Amino acid sequence: MARRDEYYNKAKQQGYRSRSAYKLQQLDETADLFTDRSTVIDLGAAPGGWLQVAAERAPEGRVVGVDRQRIEAIDGVETRRGDLTDEDVRADLKADIGEADVVLSDMAPNMSGEYDLDHARSVHLARQALDVAREVLTPGGDLAVKVFDGRDLDGLEADIEEAFEYVRTVRPDASRDESSELYLVGKGRMTAPIEVGDELTVEITATGEEGDGIAKIEEYTVFVADAEEGDRVQVRIADVKPRFGFAERVD
Structure with missing residues (x-):
């Protein structure tokens, strides 16, 4: 059985809305994203597979999903409908939630079939998630964001590293073999007003x-x-x- 079918069928059997739920499970097992009480923001959250996993792994926390599309209700999850490029949407999110422990993004561009363009668009989406993380993450909070491999990856990783204690690159087993997707995980949001050597x-x-x-x-x-x-x-x-x-x- 192809791995694609394995995770697709598992998602159907276990009630997850997308096969990508297993990617988040594997990211958490690799990078230790959640605690029972985590406040989690999932960007581009529709249809809700990642929200389901986050709600399971932070059962005493707060899980909020944001997307331009409507997200069908999930027990224990809050949803917001809005475009992250809209500053008012981001300001309202910050005002409502305050500080978050984890920011997630599994956002991907509409595929054009032109690899360099798709890669550049994925980096753009990842940078939007990084901007949100800079605004809402508590000191020590984590960011996990999807991006397609390519020439702009090093620059994105360097920018994430500036904002976090360190960065990990993770390729979940649940990703398709032919996919160029990977996840950058920023661990430990840094907000210190000083640097080593000062x-x-x-x-x-x-x-x-x-x-x-x-x-x-x-x-x-x-x-x-x-x-x-x-x-x-x-x-x-x-x-x-x-x-x-x-x-x-x-x-």
Whole structure:
């Protein structure tokens, strides 16, 4: 039996609206996207196969699907009808949901049969998803986006990497053998106002559990070795994580 038929038939038997549901299952198993309480936004979500999987894997969270097409109701899922290129649609999404833990996009262009054009259009859609992720993801949140392989892939991956702790490339087994599709997974949304190597002067306002001094830079927490509450010290940033960083004294 061809793999295409295997996943198509499984989707029918198990009640999923599309065979792509198995791609998201495999992405989660590879990249650890969901927790029970995740807030998830699925872009271009019709007909809803990914929404079904997200609702299963974040049963105590919030799952929201957005598409220009109408999405038939799914238990435990909210849907929005709108075009992501419309700034008002994106602003309303942000205002309603606040911060999300995961942004998903399985969007694909209408196929023209001209590979370079289809690839470029897929990159454009992926960049739309990245723009949404930059606006709504909580620090440490994840992005998973589909794109067709091609010459613009490296540039897209570099742009995602700038916004996240790291990027993974995943090709789910459920993708068709002949398909050039792959998924870029940005792990750990970075919103830190500092970068590794920065040197600055900070005030130590508290002491952490391990004895390090704690400084705040625009509400971002930095742990400073060999510093005590009340110190004002010059530091060099040694490591940056989504929610906190580490620094060494240089004074």
